[in-house]
Amino acid sequence: EEQVVESGGGLVQPGGSLRLSCATSGFTLSGYWMTWVRQAPGKGLEWVANINRDGSQSNYVNSVKGRFTISRDNAKNSLFLQMNSLRAEDTAVYYCARDVTHSDISGHYFDAFDTWGQGTMVTVSS
């Protein structure tokens, strides 16, 4: 069974750091782009970052650029999100998701986040 499981969340003070992990199983991680999505309490979904198959390319939402770093270790079947200079507005459940990137006949790719974890809660508060 294809599965992703997030961990590493918790309570941290403003300005602090946290490293989230996403353990994958049931599929070959190196074959997929991976994504982090977050959801503040009672709010909607927000795309945070993604990373390509070999870790050489990543993209971020503007609000976390320069503070968050997405990385991966394909040999250890793991995805990471290093979060520094945390702010109250970073408080959210953080989801890891696999992106199967379907393509059409012209070679255009579409995101398709088909496998999600249960999420890990990050609370930034003093």
Place this chain on the structure above:
Amino acid sequence: AIQMTQSPSSLSASVGDTVTITCRASQGIRNDLGWYQQRPGKAPQLLIYAASSLQSGVPSRFSGTGSGTDFTLTISSLQPEDFATYYCLQDYNYPRTFGQGTKLEIK
């Protein structure tokens, strides 16, 4: 960033009804759009990608249409498990952006 606007924000319907949710992009995004369902306390689930392609395992009562700036998700013959929140997501460019969500409630 591209803004995705869903309407309505909430919707009441009965089992067996057909409902339509709309998502509008602030600029043209071809057909680079997905739809996700999120039940309370659960992770989102992929329903549709590329605006109209049904994800494997998703019931055929879910369908998506649209291209450019206007997209729709239609759920026909609503089932009890369909009462949830639905989100659109553009993958035309970065940063990816979700709509604000549409909460579908039982009437």
